[in-house]
Amino acid sequence: MTSASKKNKSTPITGLNQKRYEELVLLRDRLVAQLRVLAAEAFTDSDQTGKDLADAGTEDFLRNTELVLLGEEGKRLALVQEALRRLDEGTYGRCIDCGKRIQSARLDAIPYAKLCVDCKALREANDGIPPQDAQDAGAFDRFVE
Ligand SMILES: [Zn+2]
Known part of the structure; x- marks a missing residue:
């Protein structure tokens, strides 16, 4: 994700919004770190050979859960990014x-x-x-x- 289009007329972020900004940046960094882990886990090829059906079922379940989480966390990350943009624009x-x-x-x-x-x-x-x-x-x- 690049911020190539840096606007010149951004509103200075002060006071309470400064606190929100810092909160949001922390939250964003945490979500990005979580997503990285989740993505690595979700897209790693698992070795199904030599496992019985029950194990395979559990693994599928876990994998699906990870993908759902990826969706939830990804969604939240998008919301956080948006909030940061609104802070920048002064509409937060x-x-x-x-x-x-x-x-x-x-x-x-x-x-x-x-x-x-x-x-x-x-x-x-x-x-x-x-x-x-x-x-x-x-x-x-x-x-x-
Ligand atoms: Zn309303």
Whole structure:
């Protein structure tokens, strides 16, 4: 992942956002490290010979679990990257659907949250699909926190 397109007009990150930024960078580094391990495990060819069916079944199960985790962790990493970009752009902390401030208790729990609790609940009730007026803003994303 390269950050070739460094913008000149980035908002200075100060105060509470500085804290969030540091949190998010730490979280990103941790996720990247985890993903590296998971990917290495998931894509290593396993040697099935000489194992009975029960063992093979367990191994398949573990492998599938790793792939699911890879999906979850990868998804979270994408959300973290996005949050860092929003910090940079100065739009961090605002709900992408309604534009209101996201409760800071929520950001304490999930620093990469991009929806306020109300909008998150709305999306969950609507299978992850944002309200019609938010779709134009390119906010469509089934995987949100
Ligand atoms: Zn909202």
